[in-house]
Amino acid sequence: MRFLTRSLVGLFLAALTLALLAIGAMELKTAIEISTAPAPPAKPAEERAFTARVMTLRPERIAPLMTAYGEVRASRRLELRSASAGEIVELVPEFADGTAVAAGQLLVRIDPADAQSARDIAETQLRQAEVEARDAARALVLARDDLAAAEDQRALRAQALNRQKELGTRGLGMAADMEAAELAMSGASQGVVSRRQALALAEARTDKAAAAIDAARLTLAEAERRLADTELRAGFAGVLSGVTAVAGGLVANGEKLGELIDPTALEVAVRLSTAQFARLIDEAGRLRPLPVTAALDVPGGRLEAAGRLARVDAAVGAGLSGRLVFATLDEAPGFRPGDFVTLEIAEPPIDGVALVPAQALGTDGTVLVLGEGDRLEAVPADILRRQGDAVILRVGALSGREIVLERTALLGAGILVRPVRDQDSGLSGADGEPVAFVELSPERRAALIAYVEDSAAMSDAAKAEVLARLREARVPSEVVDRLEARMGG
Numbered sequence: 191m192r193f194l195t196r197s198l199v200g201l202f203l204a205a206l207t208l209a210l211l212a213i214g215a216m217e218l219k220t221a222i223e224i225s226t227a228p229a230p231p232a233k234p235a236e237e238r239a240f241t242a243r244v245m246t247l248r249p250e251r252i253a254p255l256m257t258a259y260g261e262v263r264a265s266r267r268l269e270l271r272s273a274s275a276g277e278i279v280e281l282v283p284e285f286a287d288g289t290a291v292a293a294g295q296l297l298v299r300i301d302p303a304d305a306q307s308a309r310d311i312a313e314t315q316l317r318q319a320e321v322e323a324r325d326a327a328r329a330l331v332l333a334r335d336d337l338a339a340a341e342d343q344r345a346l347r348a349q350a351l352n353r354q355k356e357l358g359t360r361g362l363g364m365a366a367d368m369e370a371a372e373l374a375m376s377g378a379s380q381g382v383v384s385r386r387q388a389l390a391l392a393e394a395r396t397d398k399a400a401a402a403i404d405a406a407r408l409t410l411a412e413a414e415r416r417l418a419d420t421e422l423r424a425g426f427a428g429v430l431s432g433v434t435a436v437a438g439g440l441v442a443n444g445e446k447l448g449e450l451i452d453p454t455a456l457e458v459a460v461r462l463s464t465a466q467f468a469r470l471i472d473e474a475g476r477l478r479p480l481p482v483t484a485a486l487d488v489p490g491g492r493l494e495a496a497g498r499l500a501r502v503d504a505a506v507g508a509g510l511s512g513r514l515v516f517a518t519l520d521e522a523p524g525f526r527p528g529d530f531v532t533l534e535i536a537e538p539p540i541d542g543v544a545l546v547p548a549q550a551l552g553t554d555g556t557v558l559v560l561g562e563g564d565r566l567e568a569v570p571a572d573i574l575r576r577q578g579d580a581v582i583l584r585v586g587a588l589s590g591r592e593i594v595l596e597r598t599a600l601l602g603a604g605i606l607v608r609p610v611r612d613q614d615s616g617l618s619g620a621d622g623e624p625v626a627f628v629e630l631s632p633e634r635r636a637a638l639i640a641y642v643e644d645s646a647a648m649s650d651a652a653k654a655e656v657l658a659r660l661r662e663a664r665v666p667s668e669v670v671d672r673l674e675a676r677m678g679g
Contacts, residue, residue, distance in 0.1 A: 238606070239564075239606045239607060239608050240600055240601060240605060240606070240607050240608070240655065241607065241608045241610055241655075241659065242558075242566075242594045242595075242596070242601060242607040242608070242609060242610065243594070243595045243596055243609075243610045243611075243662070244560055244592040244593060244594055244595060244609045244610065244611055245546070245592065245593060245595055245611070246590065246591070246592050246611075247544045247546075247583075247585050247588045247589060247590070247591055247592075247593060248544065248585070248589065248590070249541070249542040249543065249544065249585040249589055250542075250543060250544060250545075251539050251540070251541050251543075252539060252540055252543050252544075252545055252582060253536050253537060253538070253539040253540075254536075254537045254540065254574070254575040254577060254582055255534050255535070255536060255537070255577050256462075256466060256469070256470075256534070256535040256536075256537055256577075257532065257533070257534055257535075257577065257578075258460045258461075258462055258466070258532075258533045258535065259460065259530065259531070259532055259533065260458045260459050260460030260461070260517075260530075260531060260533050261458070261459050261460075261528065261529070261530055261531075262456055262457070262458055262484070262519075262522075262525050262526065262527055262528065262529040262530075262531055263456070263457050263458070263459050263516075263527055264451045264452060264453075264455065264456060264457075264527045265452075265455045265456065265457045265518065266426070266428075266451075266452035266455035267428075267449060267450065267451045267452070267527075268425050268426070268428075268449070268450040268451075269446055269448075269449055269450075270297070270298075270422060270430075270446070270447045270448040270449060270450055271444050271445060271446050271447065272298070272300060272422065272441045272442070272443065272444065272445050272447060273419035273420075273422075273443070273444075274300055274305070274416065274419045274420055274443060275300075275440075275441060275442050275443045276300040276301040276304075276420070276440070276441065277300065277301045277438065277439070277440055277441075278298055278299070278300055278301075278435060278436070278437055278438060278439050278440075278441060279299055279300065279301050279302075279438075280296075280298070280299035280437075281297075281298055281299075281435060281436070281437040282295075282296060282297055282298075284297070284430075285297045285298060285430065285433060285435065285448070286430065286433055287430060287431055287432070287433050288429060288430065288431070289429065289430050290427070290428070290429050290430075291424045291427065291428065291429075291430060291450070292424065292427050293424055293425070293426045293427045294423050294424060295423060295424045296421055296422075296423055297422045297423060297424060297448075298421070298422040298435055298447060299420060299421050299422075300419075300420040300421075300422075300441065301420070302417055302420040302421075305413065305416045305417040305419070305420050306417060308413045308416065308417075309410065309413035309414055309416075309417050311413070312406065312409040312410040312412070312413040312414075313410055313413075315406045315409060315410075316403065316406035316407060316409075316410050318406075319399065319402040319403045319405070319406040320403060320406075322399045322402060323396070323399035323400060323402070323403055325399075326392065326395040326396040326398070326399040327396060327399075329392045329395060329396075330389070330392040330393060330395070330396050332392075333385070333388045333389040333391075333392035333393075334389060334392075336385045336388065336389075337382065337385035337386060337388070337389050339385075340378070340381040340382045340384075340385040341382055341385075343378050343381065344375070344378035344379055344381070344382050346378075347374045347375040347377075347378040348375060348378075350374065350375075422447065424450060425450065426450070426452060427452070428450045428451050428452040428453065429450070429451050429452075429453050430448055430449070430450060430451075431448065431449045431450075431451055432446075432448050432449045433447070433448040434446070434447055434448060435447040435448065451527060453526070454521070456495075456518075456519045456522045456525055456527065457497075457500065457516050457517060457518045457519060458482070458484050458497070458516070458517045458519065458531060458533055459514060459515075459516055460514075460515055460516075460517065460533050461510070461512050461513070461514050461515075462512050462513050462515055463511070463512045464511070464512055464513065466512075467502070467512065467513040467515065469537055469538075470499065470515070470535065470537070477499055477500075477501065477502050477515065478499065478538065479498045479499055479500070480498065480499050480535055480536055480537065480538070481496065481497075481498055481535075481536050482496070482497050482498060482499060482517045482533055482534065482535050482536070483495070483496055483497075483533070483534045484496075484497065484517070484519060484522065484525070484531045484532070484533050485531060485532045485533075485534070486524070486525060486529055486531045486532075487532075488524075493522075493523075493524045493525065495519045495520070495521060495522035495523075495525055496519070496520050496521075497517050497518050497519040497520050497522075498517065498518060498520075499515060499516075499517050499535065500516050500517060500518045501515075501516050502514065502515050502516070503515075503516075517533065517535075537575075540574065540582070542584060542585055542586070543574060543582050543583060543584055543585060544582070544583055544585050545580050545581075545582055546580065546581060546583055546593065546595070547579060547580055547581075547595055547596070548576070548578075548579050548580055548581050549579075549595065549596045549597060550581075550593055550594060550595050550596065550597060551571060551573070551581055551597075552568070552597055554568075555570060555571060555573065556568045556569060556570050556571060557569055557571045557583075557588075557593045557594070558593060558594040558597060558601060558602070558603070559588065559591050559592065559593050559594075560591070560592040560593070560594070560607070560609055563606070564606060564607055564608070564609060565604055565605065565606055565607075566594065566601060566602065566603055566604065566605050566607060567603055568602070568603040569588065571583050571588075572584040572586060592609065592611075594607075596658075596662070598654070598658050599654065600654060600655065600658070628664065628665055628666075628667045628670055629663065629664055629665075630660075630665055630670070635660060635661075635665075637677075638660050638670065638673050638674070638677075639657060639660050639661070641673060641676075641677050642656050642657055642660065642673065643657070656669065656673075
């Protein structure tokens with residue numbers, strides 16, 4: 191039995207060996223026939239052409255937009271400080287942060303008792319000075335009348351003396367009468383001098399009374415000013431901020447109680463580089479009043495306000511560079527001091543330039559120009575401005591030539607392309623008929639891109655070309671239909 195089993199195993203191994211030898215002989219014969227067979231005729235390789243969107247460069251007049259970032263400030267603000275010390279006896283309900291107040295509105299009243307008493311005393315002193323002035327005026331009138339009477343009496347005494355002298359020359363007068371007339375004349379002259387002294391005193395009294403009235407009026411004005419200082423009023427219409435006063439609190443002279451801000455007088459302070467500032471000044475070095483737009487991004491919307499460049503700071507701060515420029519805002523509803531905003535400044539227009547997408551510019555500063563035979567040429571570009579996703583180029587010698595709008599890794603100098611122009615409605619297919627473009631929704635575009643990226647049947651080069659087309663704004667409908675057919679199958 192053991193012998194029979196060993197015999198069967200030996201026969202099986204011999205048969206298996208013979209079968210493997212036969213298979214090896216057949217494979218060797220096939221390899222020899224393939225190696226000795228004549229080579230098939232070589233098929234000429236066709237050059238591949240890539241699709242590229244192009245645009246024609248034409249010189250235009252464009253006003254570049256300079257983008258900067260700055261802080262909103264209030265150009266009209268007032269610190270509310272107490273002009274007198276004392277206890278706050280009245281505080282209006284509107285005296286709170288964020289409250290709008292009118293011009294001249296009473297905000298805080300400090301205890302006016304002492305100031306009111308001083309004002310009453312000053313008013314009483316003024317009335318006393320006025321009474322004294324009236325008495326001095328009446329005394330001056332009487333002094334003038336008394337002087338006039340004394341002068342009249344002296345004139346009469348002078349006439350009597352002259353008459354006695356005439357009688358003496360005729361020998362009719364007596365020496366005693368002459369002496370009496372002279373004494374009377376002397377007394378009348380002395381009386382005139384005395385009346386003049388009295389008039390001078392009356393005039394001096396009048397002047398002193400007038401000076402006393404002026405001093406009393408100054409004292410009263412000072413008292414009234416101190417009384418008015420016990421009331422804190424709004425200097426202009428605005429909004430309160432930083433309020434610290436409380437009813438019944440004690441305040442010192444000059445203590446800050448809050449701040450009043452005019453929300454309609456706002457400006458933006460923005461720091462620009464020296465190169466940016468140089469584009470905003472005229473030949474005389476003065477800042478141009480260029481229009482600006484301040485934007486504040488908020489959830490669900492965007493606040494914007496128009497304005498103009500107003501002034502530039504006179505000095506550059508220590509450790510800083512550039513220039514600090516201020517732009518006034520015309521109407522800025524919703525803006526508040528302290529907001530960080532984006533400021534767009536409309537620069538002076540530039541002639542002979544063109545606005546192209548930033549994707550048209552290579553990392554080496556060149557653009558791809560469509561040359562003869564639809565082959566690309568790399569030409570250096572004169573870049574003047576960069577704004578957002580676009581650049582402003584000086585057209586120059588490129589006027590009228592077509593450049594590639596979207597550069598990819600597959601495009602370069604010497605590459606053959608099929609140009610797609612903006613005025614074209616489609617691409618030419620294999621049969622010469624135009625292939626229309628379609629606009630894809632975000633969901634549809636994402637599904638197609640995901641299918642191409644996950645496809646194992648496509649080469650990397652084919653994937654790159656198809657993905658480049660799918661990422662364009664408009665995609666050939668033939669490509670979309672072919673991909674969706676594969677996805678559906």
